[in-house]
Amino acid sequence: xxQHTSKKWLALAASLxxxxxxxxxxxxxxxxxxxxxxxxxxxxxADSLEPTTNYFGWQxxxxxxxxxxxxxxxxxxxxxxxxxxxxxxxxxxxWTFQIRKVKFSNGAPVTGEAVKKSxxxxxxxxxxxxxxxxxxxxxADGQSVTIFTKRPVATLPGMLxxxxxxxxxTASDGKVxxxxxxxxxxxxxxxxxFSKAKTELAANENYYDKVPYKNVVVHTIDDPTTxxxxxxKGEVDVAVNIAPGDMAxxxxxxxxxxxxxxxxxxxxxxxxxxxxxxxxxxxxxxALIRCLDRENYAKSLLKGTFTAGGPVMPPSVDYGFTELSQxxxxxxxxxxxxxxxxxxxxxxxxxxxxxxKDGKPLKLDxxxxxxxxELPLYAEATQADAKKVGIAINLKNVDYNVLDGxxxxxxxxxxISNILSEQAGDPEVFINQYWKTNRNGSNPQNxxxxxxxxxxxLSDRLAVxxxxxxxxxxxxxxxxxxxxxxxxxxxxYPQTNMISSASVLHADIKPCDYYWxxxxxxxxx
Amino acid sequence: MRTLLEGFRTNRAFRLATxxxxxxxxxxxxxxxxxxxxxxxxxMTDANSAxxxxxxxxxxxxxxxxxxxxxxxxxxSLTSVLALVFVIFVLGTTLGIISGYFGGLVxxxxxxVADMMISFPGVILAIAIAGILGGSLLNAMIAxxxxxxxxxxxxxxxxxxxxxxxxxxxxxxxNGGTTSHIxxxxxxxxxxxxxxxxxxxxxxxxxxxxxGLSFLGFGSQPPAPEWGLMLNEGRQQLQTAPWLxxxxxxxxxxxxxxxxxxxxxxxxxxxxxxxx
Numbered sequence: 001x002x003q004h005t006s007k008k009w010l011a012l013a014a015s016l017x018x019x020x021x022x023x024x025x026x027x028x029x030x031x032x033x034x035x036x037x038x039x040x041x042x043x044x045x046a047d048s049l050e051p052t053t054n055y056f057g058w059q060x061x062x063x064x065x066x067x068x069x070x071x072x073x074x075x076x077x078x079x080x081x082x083x084x085x086x087x088x089x090x091x092x093x094x095w096t097f098q099i100r101k102v103k104f105s106n107g108a109p110v111t112g113e114a115v116k117k118s119x120x121x122x123x124x125x126x127x128x129x130x131x132x133x134x135x136x137x138x139x140a141d142g143q144s145v146t147i148f149t150k151r152p153v154a155t156l157p158g159m160l161x162x163x164x165x166x167x168x169x170t171a172s173d174g175k176v177x178x179x180x181x182x183x184x185x186x187x188x189x190x191x192x193x194f195s196k197a198k199t200e201l202a203a204n205e206n207y208y209d210k211v212p213y214k215n216v217v218v219h220t221i222d223d224p225t226t227x228x229x230x231x232x233k234g235e236v237d238v239a240v241n242i243a244p245g246d247m248a249x250x251x252x253x254x255x256x257x258x259x260x261x262x263x264x265x266x267x268x269x270x271x272x273x274x275x276x277x278x279x280x281x282x283x284x285x286x287a288l289i290r291c292l293d294r295e296n297y298a299k300s301l302l303k304g305t306f307t308a309g310g311p312v313m314p315p316s317v318d319y320g321f322t323e324l325s326q327x328x329x330x331x332x333x334x335x336x337x338x339x340x341x342x343x344x345x346x347x348x349x350x351x352x353x354x355x356x357k358d359g360k361p362l363k364l365d366x367x368x369x370x371x372x373x374e375l376p377l378y379a380e381a382t383q384a385d386a387k388k389v390g391i392a393i394n395l396k397n398v399d400y401n402v403l404d405g406x407x408x409x410x411x412x413x414x415x416i417s418n419i420l421s422e423q424a425g426d427p428e429v430f431i432n433q434y435w436k437t438n439r440n441g442s443n444p445q446n447x448x449x450x451x452x453x454x455x456x457x458l459s460d461r462l463a464v465x466x467x468x469x470x471x472x473x474x475x476x477x478x479x480x481x482x483x484x485x486x487x488x489x490x491x492x493y494p495q496t497n498m499i500s501s502a503s504v505l506h507a508d509i510k511p512c513d514y515y516w517x518x519x520x521x522x523x524x525x
Numbered sequence: 526m527r528t529l530l531e532g533f534r535t536n537r538a539f540r541l542a543t544x545x546x547x548x549x550x551x552x553x554x555x556x557x558x559x560x561x562x563x564x565x566x567x568x569m570t571d572a573n574s575a576x577x578x579x580x581x582x583x584x585x586x587x588x589x590x591x592x593x594x595x596x597x598x599x600x601x602s603l604t605s606v607l608a609l610v611f612v613i614f615v616l617g618t619t620l621g622i623i624s625g626y627f628g629g630l631v632x633x634x635x636x637x638v639a640d641m642m643i644s645f646p647g648v649i650l651a652i653a654i655a656g657i658l659g660g661s662l663l664n665a666m667i668a669x670x671x672x673x674x675x676x677x678x679x680x681x682x683x684x685x686x687x688x689x690x691x692x693x694x695x696x697x698x699x700n701g702g703t704t705s706h707i708x709x710x711x712x713x714x715x716x717x718x719x720x721x722x723x724x725x726x727x728x729x730x731x732x733x734x735x736x737g738l739s740f741l742g743f744g745s746q747p748p749a750p751e752w753g754l755m756l757n758e759g760r761q762q763l764q765t766a767p768w769l770x771x772x773x774x775x776x777x778x779x780x781x782x783x784x785x786x787x788x789x790x791x792x793x794x795x796x797x798x799x800x801x
Contacts (some may be wrong), residue, residue, distance in 0.1 A: 188702055235530045245573070245586075245762045301586065373761060377586060380747050384567035384587055397660075511547045 009210035013062065029188065035523045036214040038504065041227045041236035041369050042516065044220040047196040052125035054404065057163035059288045063199060063218055064517035066166035066185035069097055069115065070157045072512045076425045078157045082110065082167055082186060092152035092466065093136075097160075099143045103206040104169040105190040109454055112140035119171040121146065131443065132159050132429055154466040158425035163514050188519040196220060201517075212522035224373040231256075231499060233386065238500040238507045240516055244305040250499050258507045262316040263496035266307070267374060268487035269382075269416040269489040270365070270434055274449030278364060279413055283344040285486040288364075289330040289387045290337040297381050298492050301312050302374055309490035312431065312438075312479045315422055316493065316511060320476040330486055335453060337389045348390055355390035363392040364413035369400045372418050378491050410447035418494065420513050427475050432459055448487075455481045526719075533671065539790040546787050549780065553599040555558040560593035564750040568711040573766045587748075591768060595776050601662075601745070602752045603780065606732045609666045613731075614724045616670065617677025622716075624678070625685025626708060636682065639675035647672045648673030655743035662751070665744035669734055673727075680723060682765060684716040718795040726788030727782035736777050752777050 030380040044059055051057030060066040063219045071081035083097040102110050116138045134150040147156065153257040159165070169184040176184055182191025188211045189201035199218040219236055221227040224243035231239040231251060250256040271288075273280045279288070298306040307315055307466060310331075311324035346355035346362050355362040364386075367377040376397070393414075398406065407415055421473065423429040436459050440447040455478055462474045482488060498516070500507035506520040532539050552559070561581075573587040574580060582591035582670035620639075624632035642650070689692060689712070697707050736753030738744040745751035747758070752773040760770025 225763060228764075245765050249764055293569065300569045300572045302586070376747075380587055381567070381569065383748055384565070384569075387565075398741060438607065 014113075019520070021082070022429065030087070031189060036040060037215040038216045038238065038335050038342050038517075038521065038523075039236045040201070040218045040228045040517060041221045041239040042218055043222050043241065044196060044199075044218075047401075049182045049191065050125075050179040051123050051163060051166045051168065051183055051193055052129075053179070055163075057166050058514055059262075060166055060183060060185070061163040061514040062516040063187075063191075063201060064189040064216070065155075065182055065187045065191060065201070066163065066168070067187050067472045068161050068163065068165050069099070070161035070425075072158075072425050074163055074511060076399050076422055076511060078161060078425050081161075082115075083157075086157050087149070087272055088156075088466075094146050094148040095153075095156045096144055096146040097157075099145060099265055100208070101210045102186055104172075104184050104186055105204040106169060106172060106184050107206050108169050108171060109169065110186060112143050112145040114169065114171075115167055116140040118167045119145075119165060121168065121170050121173070122165055129445070131433070131445075132164075132356065132424070136297070143421070151333055152464050152466070154464070155426040155428055155473070156425055159402075162424045162429075179292065181205055185245070187424040187435065188298060189213075189517065202336075207274060207519070209519055211519060213245075216351055216517060221477065222371050234501065237504045238498060238521070240509070241372070242497055244302045247305065247375070255502055257500045257502060257504070257507065258497060259499070260495050261511055262314070263494050263513070264314060264316055264365060264420055264422045264511050265418055265494050265496065265513070266314055266421050267416065267418045267491040267494060268305070268312075269378075269414040269491065270412070270448045271449070271450075271486075271488060272410050272413050272415075272448050274488075275409060277413065277449070278360075281344050282506070283340045284362075287337040287340040287344070287389060288386060288391060289486055289489050290340070291391070292382060292385050292491070293332050294491055295332065297378060301377050301381060302492070302494075305495050306374065307493040309492040310483075312482050312488070312490060313427055313459075313475065314493035317428060319472060319479065322512075324476065324479055327480065328483055329473065330483070334389060339391060339392075346390070353387070353390060354392045361392060363394055365396055366393045367396050367403070367406055367412045367415040369398055369403055369417075371400050374492075374494065375416050375418065375494045382414075382489075385410075408444050408447045410449065414489065416491070425512075426471075428462055428471075428524075431462075431475060431478055435487055450485070450487050452481055452485060452487075455485075466510050528795055532774065536790065536794055539787075539794055540727075541727075541791050542783070542787040545783055548782060549599075552596070552602075553603050556596040556600045560590075560596045560705055562590035562593040563760045564589060564593040564597040564746050566590075573762060573769075575766070576768050580773045583766065585769055586762065586766075587754075588650065591750075591755075591772055594755060594771050595752070598656055598750040598752045598755060598773065598774065599780075601750055602777075604737065605662055605666060606728060606735055609669060609735065610724050610728055610731055611728075613670055613673045614677055614720065618681045618716075618720055619672035620674065621678035622685050622708060623680025625682035625714065626689065626704075632682070635678065639678050642672060645672070648737065651734065651738060652741065652743060660743050660746055662739075662749070663747045665735060665738040668738070668743070669731065671790055673731070676727075677720060677723065680718060681720060684719060688712055688715050722788060722792040724793050726785060728784040728788070732777060732781050732784070 042497055046056040046059040048056055049060050051060045067082055069081060069083035070078050073079050082100055084100050085098045086095055088095050099112055099115055104110060119138060121495060123135050133153045136148040136150045139146045166185055170182045182194055188204055188207050190204045193200040194204045197220050203214050227239045227250060228242050228246040230236045251256055271279045271285055279285050294308040298308040310328045311321055311511040315317035315321040341355055346357050348355050362486040366379055368375045370376045379395050383395060386393045406412055421427055421430050433445040435450050435455060436443045437456050458474050458478045465471050497511055498507050498509035503521050503524050505524050566587050569585040569588045571584050572586055573583045576583040580590050585591055620635050624635040651668040651672045654671055655665050658664035694711050697711050734743060739751050739753030740757045746753045755773040756770055762769050
């Protein structure tokens, strides 16, 4: 009996030792970089490559498959891409684009007619296109195409730079399943095999410029830590958006190149303020914003890779960030947050630490997804800070694919996301989409019930204003209204990054979030 | 009970393991008082600090004390595991005894349902159930109950079938003993030791599975200090703040090993016939 037991202890000791060996046996990095194949680790929300569905066009452009008429430079100014030049008609009701003589990846020429059909296809398939501008009709003549709108559209070239308007060969639509095998476009690479987890691309032999790699393999690695590890191990050559906590792993300049830039993004939480919702009371919204120590989140939790939030437009663009920040009525102030809640009639009557009113606890559903490392962090930080003033936050982690629907249907109190503030080289689309009044589905993205006639009036003026200086003033005024209404929690503005192994050149992150794999990324000779 | 005391007196290893289990339970129950900080209190300026004098186990991504979270996590994880094992034990054993003793249609229904549950891989079925019910500790426990009770039901049934044929049970029946009397005095005491051993040995496995569900996001939700959840949260800083995974992992490891060893020794004590 005793002998038997001591054997057991021996076995235990052996298994402990084995566990120790397993823990200490680190994974040695393997490196088999090929000059022909580029391996990229990305986040990918698209299970289809149909550019007109959802925001899937982003992925089509990010992978270097599709291109638009218009490109954005590092200051987000429009520059030629598939269009050589463009001009607005004197009556401002139409824009004419001159198209470069290039070919689709199947060899078909990109003509004015092809561009016309591609844009018409987008309008036929994507409801979001109509929200951007109202199309009247399009005419094509040789290499030129003229787009007539129902109202003057000041930022039309920028809007056509949105991946929604990727130029596709409509003649092959149907012959090729765009969703499963990728659309026929004009980018440096074309799809050979697509699944959500892995996309294989080959050089487009009909491309108008030199294509540096024969093959590109894009791995979907949604978890940021796993993505960092894949880059460390050499499983990918380039990784997009390494998490703040992992940046320190790639400090060695001999092995990795880090490209960081202030992005055009906002991390914000929409607040559902429809009648009957707890957040329909402005004082509660203000209290919530004030109790969140956003400076601290940016500095301590995100290690300085974020700027603390205030106004709607980030500091990377010139829309009055500094002056608006100073005017912000809802800077962090826990005491005034408590006071506001008391004024709004919320008291802790049952002593559970959570305020209540008319027997209803002050409990808010906070929707987040974990594809971006900062979102769960912000969500939990909100939960911790809100608790200090007696607000209970119920965190709900959802899949990115259901997020859009939840937003549109308003099934949230708070919904955090990380979004681009300049969707078309201009903030108009962004500033309208969550806050312009939604009348019977006129602005479906505004599922929060926010409505302010003064804001709508400014928005209408912005829609027809062509003068850049006046546009800027209007956007600043609109931001001021949103800030005074405590319409949204602006958590912060992220930097964005792309880290590449030393065997890769020019893997530079752009402020515009659609350009990841470009013709510029090349092997080091 | 007498065998238990006897074993406690004669088996040194059992004595030691039992002591360790009691120490663990004592720490668990005392956790709220011995934890140096409030496990939910976030001091964000101290986020991710390494283990040191102020925070022995370091702090997590929100600047919460990891030692306090691990300690309070014991209360959270261990009580839920013990409750879970108890529920499974009672439910499975009862259904097993009923089907074993009464047989017929009751047996067919219960055992076919059990067969059905057993034909799925347990953890995956639990993930599916927890996924449908939505992520919460209670739902994770329900999911694990649904997939694990069958083990006890099958074991109890086979034991009952063996014992039912023994002379003393037959004698009790012939003597006109009531069904409940026979079940309580003749059958249950004879099958209980083996079932108790199984239950104790299961504590380790259940700890792992419950932590696993929480790790995957189907169990406890933030900010609960639950070990599996803490592992998941620490995963994102695996390389830069390894203490976030190390200490909760160590806690799970220690608990599982301890209960497994204790379960083994308990079998030696209660059921010496099992000796090879």
